[in-house]
Amino acid sequence: MRDAAFDMPSAPSARFQPQDGKPILEAMGITFKAGGQQLLDEIDITIRRGARTLIMGPNGAGKSLLLRLMHGLIRPDRGEVLWEGQPLTKQAMKSQAMVFQRPVLLRRSVLANLKFALSVRGLRGHKRAQKIETALASAGLGHLARRPARVLSGGEQQRLAVVRALACEPDLLFLDEPTANLDPASTAAIEKLVMEANEKGITIVLVTHDAGQAKRLGEDVIFLQDGRVAEAGTVSQVLNTPQSEPARAWRDGRLYLGPQIRTLSGNDRSNT
């Protein structure tokens, strides 16, 4: 006999609520230069625990770079990343996971890809097998377990990358444009996995170009532009009272073409 309680869909109110007072991660005055260019300039942002934070901005705004800095893959030139109020350490990195735009899958089977990630976390035997099974089921990849991971379709590969990251049980999941190359069905599948993970209390930080995706998933939103934060706030705040051009464009459903374009079309440039 199954306990009926387990079959009840979880009510929305049961969802882990983001706690306003307790940031899980903070970027404090992060500055990063490369090749003589200021790629990120004094970035101050706060990621609320349990929230879904969406980072938007044009190409070259520094979104992916910011994600890598917050994850500790790169060190900032100045400033600091705080994890639960403490400087980010290698140990703290293990409480985070990241999904890249192009999924990086090992030249092994789907199963072996999951096995590898879990082994790195020190899981063995029965416990590992159980986790693999759960991950495969949640990604709908059970029937492809023995298949070489790199012959899967783009959507399947990204689903595998997401559940592999989630199998490591992170407190925070970074996703760098995870659906940039995917069709709507595959995008929906990834978004579903992200929402399910968030419902379990995993904090989400997702970079996207997709304005619709930002509206579907976002709770907090950060607009980056030329390595600076153009605007940040909760989605309702930003939609109701947008302070910047990219935010206004997002609210109105317009394409935001970046600051250079506006300057060129305006009259503030002399004919040179």
Place this chain on the structure above:
Amino acid sequence: MDGFWSVLGGAFALVFALDPDLMEIIGLSMKVTLTAVFLACLIGLPLGAAVGTFRFPGRSLLAVILNALMGLPPVVVGLVAYLMLSASGPLGPLRLLYTPTAMIIAQMIIVTPIVAALTRQVVEDLDREYAEQFASLGVGAFDRLFSLLWDARYSLLTVALAGFGRAVAEVGAVLIVGGNINHVTRVMTTTIALETSKGNLQLALALGVILLVIAFTVNACVMAIRASAVRAAYA
């Protein structure tokens, strides 16, 4: 031309007769070469992977040295190995000169830099793809090295093949340290050199044919394995 064809005919007759002397020479050749390549891989694969993966002082210099050593002249290797192993040399007391072991050592010296240098390139390319994901997962140094070697396994098969090709065709070094002693250190390449100079062209050519067949077979096998790996997107 007549001479050539009759020599070739005689050579095939020898091959198909499974001449015991011939079989012994082929057997020793394979034993020496395969052992040398195996040992060279044992050292060269992790060494090349380490140079390709880890950042440490002197890394670039080591990479340059490995690349330069790929072109080691076998005769010079033979000479140095000879000096080391000869009675008055530092390794003289081991009494290895003119033994198959000496030949294995010489071939190992020639093949190890080839395996290491080519491995470094293969692993470095793969590491560029994996590095961020591994850092994100928190993969340790040993796991990283082993995983890169494992995931590059089909490319590394070609690397081992390059080492095998060099070793099996090598004559200068094994001649110097082996001495081409009948029934002791006589291998295919040294026999070909000797028999040609003696005018016994049938045996020389028979060995040449066999050497080619072995090279073709090994290459075909590796290519078939690689092709199946490419289909699985493993290579």
